[in-house]
Amino acid sequence: MSAHFQRELGKLKDKLLHLCAVVEDNLNRAVRALQTRDVALASDVVAGDVAVDQMEVDVEEDCLKILALHQPVATDLRFIVTAMKINNDLERVGDLAVNIAERAIALGTDYPRDLPIDFEAMADVTKRMVKQSLDALINMDADLACTVCSMDDEVDECNRRMFQVFDSALSKRPGLASELLHLLSVSRHLERIADHATNIAEDVIYMVNGKIARHPSATGRPCPRQQ
């Protein structure tokens, strides 16, 4: 591996980690804005998305340049392809953080405080999944990535329970349909973020083990932890 190629790979890794950090921060702030009814903070998250988009484009262009100029093989090729996919997932997590912030803005500060909706647990698991999928990426830790994959069921279950809570709340308080629909959207956004964290974790497993971990029923290649 040439020194030039090694430098390019190092720069790419740094950019990806910086994007991770920005997206994680945006997600944390979006959830906090919703929980504390902080519309100004939510607007900040929305405004910050242009920077995330720009970072995604930069990372992708770097990946393409490296593929074209250095024609990497084996582990290096796998790293570049995985980086492109993770880059894509991170940008989508950024979009979903914006979607949550937009719901916080739509809800404003005055909606009732006694709604039977508590995102605390669901948001906590989701944020942990994003954090740990990125830790797994940084440390090339397939075991941690498998833990993230197994947490996805927990978030799906939260989302299903949330659906029942909404169903019952909507029947009882139809006058709050609009507020409840906004909150239901947040639940879905969190579930989709967990899906992206799972994608990242599966890509890390692929990067470390060289095995495609998704669709175990199609590939017959379950996550080692789930075997």
Place this chain on the structure above:
Amino acid sequence: MSAHFQRELGKLKDKLLHLCAVVEDNLNRAVRALQTRDVALASDVVAGDVAVDQMEVDVEEDCLKILALHQPVATDLRFIVTAMKINNDLERVGDLAVNIAERAIALGTDYPRDLPIDFEAMADVTKRMVKQSLDALINMDADLACTVCSMDDEVDECNRRMFQVFDSALSKRPGLASELLHLLSVSRHLERIADHATNIAEDVIYMVNGKIARHPSATGRPCPRQQ
């Protein structure tokens, strides 16, 4: 370009087009199952997803093999990278078709026929977007791809209007909250499918023009049609 490489590229293109056709068919059947209350058809769509997952894994493995063995550059490299991304989007469209089918199953055959919900227009635009994004891919037609990108706003607008219709329907008929929530989910699934069709179209533009078309505000590279 070696004859062997050319053959591999041809096989990859065929596989991608086959995946397109299967996903498009699954989406059509899922929407029809919902519209005609055909639970058996919806179950067929759900069962058919394993095949889509398998095809996605096959296409990705083929792309990786081609990158590793032939180390393509320029247009060929761009094609392989785009194929991997489109492959990913198609698999997600397949998942969303399954999600629509699952809602058709949950709704069953007996829910009221007088709900003020009409997916006809939204489903039509979305299906047209998927169809045309794939036509754009087959014919390397950047103009058609731009048309697809511009249709995304139409679907977003349908989804926004749908949200208002649901809000009002939920306030008036709280006893039908569960049915209405299932239908609201379908509206969201259609909107996400339109997003994936837009991703595919943007990737086609990139493949044809070598320019990243997404995030015009970040890249300053709007779709030629929108300039």
